[in-house]
Amino acid sequence: MDPEEKTNKLKERHNNIRHITQLGMSWFAFFVTVNYLTMGWLAKAPRDQADPFIIGTVAVVFIVQNFLGIFGLAWVLIATMAIKIQIDNLEHASTPDSKSEVIPAMTFRNFLQISCRSKKAEAESIPAALYTRIGRFLVVVLISLTLAWTVILCRYPF
DSSP states (O other), X not given: OOHHHHHHHHHHHHHHXXXXXXXXXHHHHHXXXXXXXXXHHHHHSOGGGOOHHXXXXXXXXXXXXXXXXXXXXXXXXXXXXXXXXXXXXXXHHHOTTOOSOOOOSOOHHHXXXXXXXXXXXXXXXSOHHHHHHHHHHHHHHHHHHHHHHHHHHHHSOO
């Protein structure tokens, strides 16, 4: 593979990872906004006039959607790490005298190893530690929203 082709592939991978992260953050912002607006709409109704079936149904729908969101964010994190591995391997291939090792294909073990490495973050071309911290924070927010919807469901059982 010639240097220009490697450079083009690296640029493409960088664009892919930025695009995935941007879409994930946009989706998250919209989804959390909808969660909070719906909670506010339900809280606005007087408790004695609230229909428990409607509130319970809405809560169950949002609980399921939050679980799907958690799995979606996990997929985004794994896809980001897979692209990071591809970038690391391309950069390794572009420097033949490099002493770094080629990382094997994405596995969950490799994902954990890469996401926990933060000492080399300033030398990385992709800030994997930053992306995994952001992803973990977003998952924690979705878990807290799921718990809030569960409390609402418990207050208004079917």
